[in-house]
Amino acid sequence: MASFQNGPFIVTGASGQLGRQVIDQLIEAGAGPIIAVTRNADKLAEFRDKGVDVRQGDFNAPETLGPAIAGGKRILIISTDDLEPGKRLAAHSNAITAAREAGIDHIVYTSLASPVPESPITFSKDHQNTEKLIGCCHVNLSAIGEGIALVGSGDVRSRFPDIKCLQPMEADG
Template identity: 40%
Template sequence: MTVAVTGASGQLGRLVVEALLREGASPIVAIVRDPSKVADLAERGVDVRQASYDDPASLDRALDGVDRVLLISGNEFGERVAQHTNVIRAAERAGVELLAYTSIPRANDNPLVLAREHIGTEAVLASSTVPYALLRNGWYWENYLGGLAHAVESGVLHGAAGEGRVAGAARADYAEAAAKVLTTDGHAGQVYELGGDERLTYAELAQAISTAAGKQVDYRNLSEADYAAALQQAGLPAEYATVLADADSGIAQGVLDVTSGDLQKLLGRPSTPAVEVFRAALA
């Protein structure tokens, strides 16, 4: 059985390939725009194929002979539904037996700006002929690493999540779950709402940072508008700051508080605690 991973040079994609290697999957196809970025994987026996989400012909070549594929959502906001559709159509033409897609929790009614293109992609999948599984990945603890050093230095974690809880997990946890779906049977038609064991408020998140850093960090809640302004002042582009502030507002509403247990069932173990991710990053 040939298993392929799109976006295999990215942070999640590379972790999925590593998980597949640990699972003993073979052959493994790594689909990337720049093969030089995964030369080390090629040296380990991974079949590296060059393709772009914008180039249907390259996707046809990349998916030739593939049985199962993980479509990792792209990062070009505003273009993703069209790009993902290109992959889905190529999977149809290739006769792929399963396409797994990395979506977002509760995509059917998720109000986040980030959810819009996932909703659009899920609609394309629903009308396609390729069997598929939805991996609705929750928040990565790594999403907080960009502001980790500043939080430790200043002693303050800023956000706009109020008392909302986020059921995060390590990126590697979601990668391992994806590898399980690609290498085991019975996943076609399944919708997995994936979130970690820990369901932390931002005050509890600040405490996890405190434990990892050995220094007290407290949470300071801001309005969505003030948080977006603070992110822009810190140097983030306005559009990205707006998306992050919107995500925090969604957390306040419980959008990312996933309680299904699906991630743990796929992993066969608990998810990685936030403090472990923060401690590793600070080390």
């Protein structure tokens, strides 16, 4: 197995359309082990039958995330679809904090193609701030926006030279 296929891989939002497609592709590629995280684990019984470790976890219930991602090495954080101001960023922050505490060394995040302050997209700032939070984790980031790879396996802090880490992320010293 190629080194890029060394898991365990964690896929969040696993019962959604993108999450299911990613898991199918990981299985097809022979990558693993795979941990599928979803709010309702019963929705993923077919993956359990294929050897996927299905776990319950909810970005809005941070106490569920540590056990859900324990033992993982790389994580795909699929952005939530909450459009209420602040809720998406709070949920993403919970997931990033759990990943940091679990020792995850690579985060793949579904962002926007250009999450900049002047974007006309109302939730662009949530994606920009999520990328900043990931940058504070001192892990590798791959951000994917609208099907376009934006940052390949690099340090996101170089994209945000004015980054100021928010609590509890700045504890890395």
